[in-house]
Amino acid sequence: MEGLLNNYYETEAIILFGIGFAILLLHNNLIKKIIGMNIMDTAVFLFFIAKGYIHGKEAPIIVDGYKGVHAYINPIPTGLMLTGIVVAVSTTAFALALTVKLNEAYGTIELDEILRKGDG
Template sequence: MEKLLTNYYETGAIILFGIGFMTLLLNNNLIKKIIGMNIMDTAVFLFFIAKGYIQGKEAPIISGNFKGVEGYINPIPTSLMLTGIVVAVSTTAFALALTVKIYEKYGTVELDKILNKGE
């Protein structure tokens, strides 16, 4: 229980991922599925950024005296998460554009109604 309270960013990320996953699975509305996917993306970003942080070290922006390599946090996990955010935004935009086209064709964004109309 103590580890759960000291790692509250990771715990929050796991809870958010579960909420997003259940939203993705349990809803038939395509917009709600996209929202669930975005919640899952955010949870993954939060988890990796929380794991990349090291207590007592600074961001690798040198101002003043150089503290040596051991005085700074590795910038690679943060830059990878920035790239992931760009990919997530692009994926969301593409999914929303597809949803608009599906709505124009079928007149609904409910997945079960779309599947029944295709028969």
């Protein structure tokens, strides 16, 4: 239990991921599924950024002179998360555009109704 209290960002990320996954599985509405996917994305970003941060160290931006390698955090997790955010936004835009086209074709954004109309 002590580990959960010390790593509350990671714990919150895991809870958020579970909420997003539950939304993705339990709802038939495509917009709600996209929202669940975005919650999961955000949880992954929070988890990796929390793991990349080290208390007491600074961002690797040299302002008042170089302080040595051990004074700075690793910038790679943050850079990867910035790339991940761009990919997540692009995926969300594509999913929303696909949802609009499905709504135009089938008149609904409920997945079970789309599947039922597609069979008949």
